[in-house]
Amino acid sequence: MPDKQAVRTATRAARDAFVAATCPVMTPPPAYLERLSHGMTVASYVPMGSEADPSPLARAAVEAGCIIALPHIVNRATPMRFLSWDTEAALIAGPFGLHQPAEHAAELSPDIILAPLVAFDRSLNRLGQGAGYYDRAFLRFPDSWRIGIAWSIQQAESLPVESWDVPLHAIATEREWITR
Ligand SMILES: Nc1nc2c(c(=O)[nH]1)N(C=O)[C@@H](CNc1ccc(C(=O)N[C@@H](CCC(=O)O)C(=O)O)cc1)CN2
Ligand SMILES: Nc1ncnc2c1ncn2[C@@H]1O[C@H](COP(=O)(O)OP(=O)(O)OP(=O)(O)O)[C@@H](O)[C@H]1O
Numbered sequence: 001m002p003d004k005q006a007v008r009t010a011t012r013a014a015r016d017a018f019v020a021a022t023c024p025v026m027t028p029p030p031a032y033l034e035r036l037s038h039g040m041t042v043a044s045y046v047p048m049g050s051e052a053d054p055s056p057l058a059r060a061a062v063e064a065g066c067i068i069a070l071p072h073i074v075n076r077a078t079p080m081r082f083l084s085w086d087t088e089a090a091l092i093a094g095p096f097g098l099h100q101p102a103e104h105a106a107e108l109s110p111d112i113i114l115a116p117l118v119a120f121d122r123s124l125n126r127l128g129q130g131a132g133y134y135d136r137a138f139l140r141f142p143d144s145w146r147i148g149i150a151w152s153i154q155q156a157e158s159l160p161v162e163s164w165d166v167p168l169h170a171i172a173t174e175r176e177w178i179t180r
Contacts, residue, residue, distance in 0.1 A: 002160070003160065004127060004130065004159075004160055005130070007118070007119050007127055007156060007159065007160075008118050008119070008127065008129075008130065011118050011119040011127075011153075011154055011156065012049075012050070012118060014153050014154075015050045015051075015118075015151060015153060015154055016049070016050045018050070018151055018153040019050040019151065020050075024052075024151050024152075024174040025053075025056070025174060026052060026053060026054065026055075026056050026057060026149065026172065026173075026174055027056060027174070028056050028057045028060040028172075029172050029177040030177075031170070031177055031179070032057060032060075032147065032170075032172065032177070033060055033064075035112070035145065036060065036061055036064035036066055036112075037064065037065070037066075038064065038065035038066070039065060039066070039067070040061070040064075040065075040066045040067070040111040040112065041066065041067045041068075041069055041082075041108045041109065041110045041111050041112075042057075042058065042061040042066045042067070042068055042069070042110065042111065042112045042114065043068075043069045043070070043071065043082045043108075043110035043112065043113045043114060043144075044057070044058040044061075044068055044069070044070060044114045045070060045071055045114065045115075045116050045149075046070065046091065046098070046099040046100075047116065048096070048097065048098065048116075050151075051116050052116070052149045052150050052151050052154075052173070052174070054114045054116075054149045057114055057147075057149070057172065058114070061112075062087060066112075067084065067108065068084075068085050068086070068087070069082035069083060069084055069085060069101075069108040069110055070082070070083060070085045070091075070100060070101050071083075071100070071133070071137075072094070072100045072101055072103060072105075073094065073095060073098070073100070073133060074095075074103075075095070076131055076132075076133075079133075079136055079137070079140065080133040080134070080136070080137050081107050082107065082108050082109075082110050082113075082137070083100070083101040083102075083103070083105035083106065083107055083108070084101065084105045084106040084107075084108050085101045085105065089101065089102075089105075090102075109141060109144075110141055110144050111143075111144055111145065112144060112145045112147060113134075113137070113138070113141065113144050113145070113146050113147065114147050114149050115128075115134050115146060115147065115148050115149065115168065116128070116134075116149060117148050117149070117150050117154065118154065119150075119154050119155070119156045119159060120148050120150055120154060120155060120156065120159070120168070120171050120178075121155065121156045121157065121158050121159045122155070122178060123158070123167070124148075124167045124168040124169070124170070124171065124178070124179075124180070125158075125159040125161050125165060125167055125168075126148050126159075126165070126166075126167065126168050127156070127159050132164065134166075135164050135165060135166050138166035139166065145169050145170075146166070146167075146168045146169050146170075147168065147169065147170050147171070147172060148168040148170070148171040148172070149171075149172055150171060150172075150173050151173060151174060152173040152174060152175045152176070154173075155173075
């Protein structure tokens with residue numbers, strides 16, 4: 001099985017090419033829409049580079065009366081927090097060119113986490129950027145519904161899994177909803 005870093009490098013390149021060639025767009029899956037209810041907190045993210053853009057799912061959550069949170073990181077030693085974000089609020093430049101809520105925004109416990117990823121497999125394993133931010137957040141919010149957001153091209157045959165890797169409950173791509 002190829003190591004994680006090799007999968008990241010190859011999949012990021014394939015993702016860049018796929019987005020440049022096809023301009024894919026996510027559509028909110030019915031199984032996701034059915035789960036939304038008024039007052040829930042949905043953690044979304046602001047895509048970097050060719051990452052899948054979860055905005056259509058975040059917009060549907062706002063329309064259903066959900067509260068949106070976005071990830072906020074400081075450094076690897078500090079756990080990632082999910083901070084409240086209102087659609088109009090300005091975002092602040094963070095590490096790696098990330099756009100993040102201001103650090104004093106309210107910290108929320110997400111009911112649903114829309115998670116960015118580099119690669120996934122059909123067993124719902126998720127490979128991220130390699131800093132472990134989401135794996136650690138998943139442990140802090142064990143009851144949240146973990147939805148990976150990806151372009152179909154990010155699918156791997158099978159991913160190397162380590163003891164701390166937390167699998168997803170489902171994955172949404174521009175083509176399908178993958179779940180158990
Ligand atoms: N859009 C988005 N927001 C997110 C994440 C993410 O993966 N995507 N995160 C998920 O954890 C957190 C940020 N974590 C990050 C961890 C590592 C790197 C990083 O090492 N970047 C490299 C190379 C990236 C590349 O080649 O594409 C770098 O910038 O040098 C970036 C973000 C929180 N917000
Ligand atoms: N629960 C945890 N507690 C402490 N360290 C952790 C935990 N989970 C992951 N890590 C650390 O994070 C590092 C990166 O892990 P891994 O390569 O699986 O990240 P990833 O899944 O790609 O990233 P992410 O979860 O941020 O998207 C590893 O060195 C690992 O030791």
